[in-house]
Amino acid sequence: MRHGPTCACQVDDRRIPPWFLDNLLRRLVQPPRRFLARHLSAGDRVADLGCGPGHFTVAMARIVGDRGRVVAIDLDPRAIDRVRRKAARAGAAEVVEGHVASAAGIDFVASASLDFVLAESLLCCMTDHAGAMRQIDRILRPGGRAWLSVMKLARADDPRSVGQAEWTTLLSQMRVHRRGEGPFSRWALVSPARRNAESPHSSGQSELAPPPGNISSPW
Numbered sequence: 001m002r003h004g005p006t007c008a009c010q011v012d013d014r015r016i017p018p019w020f021l022d023n024l025l026r027r028l029v030q031p032p033r034r035f036l037a038r039h040l041s042a043g044d045r046v047a048d049l050g051c052g053p054g055h056f057t058v059a060m061a062r063i064v065g066d067r068g069r070v071v072a073i074d075l076d077p078r079a080i081d082r083v084r085r086k087a088a089r090a091g092a093a094e095v096v097e098g099h100v101a102s103a104a105g106i107d108f109v110a111s112a113s114l115d116f117v118l119a120e121s122l123l124c125c126m127t128d129h130a131g132a133m134r135q136i137d138r139i140l141r142p143g144g145r146a147w148l149s150v151m152k153l154a155r156a157d158d159p160r161s162v163g164q165a166e167w168t169t170l171l172s173q174m175r176v177h178r179r180g181e182g183p184f185s186r187w188a189l190v191s192p193a194r195r196n197a198e199s200p201h202s203s204g205q206s207e208l209a210p211p212p213g214n215i216s217s218p219w
């Protein structure tokens with residue numbers, strides 16, 4: 001059966017076992033700090049949406065430091081519990097605030113309040129892609145950036161999957177700095193298109209480096 005807006009069936013957002021997302025092998029293959037250091041600075045206010053057990057969250061807290069803030073959000077209470085414990089062990093309990101919530105319903109995060117949003121493999125685990133994108137657009141400050149990635153492995157008729165056409169539609173509502181695609185995932189670095197244009201920091205010139213290209217791996 002194909003799922004769609006009128007589909008009566010209920011498909012839950014996907015929860016992934018914490019051990020699968022947070023382990024030594026992944027830390028070796030995807031070292032979080034090396035990736036994040038390109039996007040974050042000390043004092044930044046950031047969000048890790050669909051943070052899972054915190055593969056990136058504590059590294060984010062270390063980079064933004066005591067003057068910064070990391071809002072960690074996941075639908076799965078086990079993940080947030082693990083993030084809170086990891087943050088406490090790392091001495092970053094005051095920097096990381098964990099919330100059990102859907103990324104499509106985070107009205108408790110103030111509008112235009114964040115410098116950076118990480119949504120790594122989030123959209124492809126949930127059904128309300130447009131709702132999550134609206135929130136990302138809303139919570140980023142002018143000129144703020146979001147890293148989005150989706151896995152390509154899900155079945156096309158799974159309402160959580162983000163196919164090429166939908167990915168393009170979702171990105172068309174943002175300003176795309178870079179995008180790329182590998183065998184298993186698609187990713188993009190974006191800003192809110194509307195507010196970026198209104199940014200008081202905008203010089204009228206593109207702050208972007210290269211035009212959107214297709215790069216196979218962000219790592």
Ligand SMILES: C[S@@+](CC[C@H](N)C(=O)[O-])C[C@H]1O[C@@H](n2cnc3c(N)ncnc32)[C@H](O)[C@@H]1O
Nearest residue numbers: 013050051052074075076102103120121125126
């Ligand atoms: C593939 S995992 C990625 C976790 C983390 N970003 C990482 O890279 O390790 C997707 C995460 O999204 C969470 N999730 C699924 N639906 C969600 C929703 N609607 N809102 C927030 N988180 C959600 C899952 O619980 C899971 O932890």
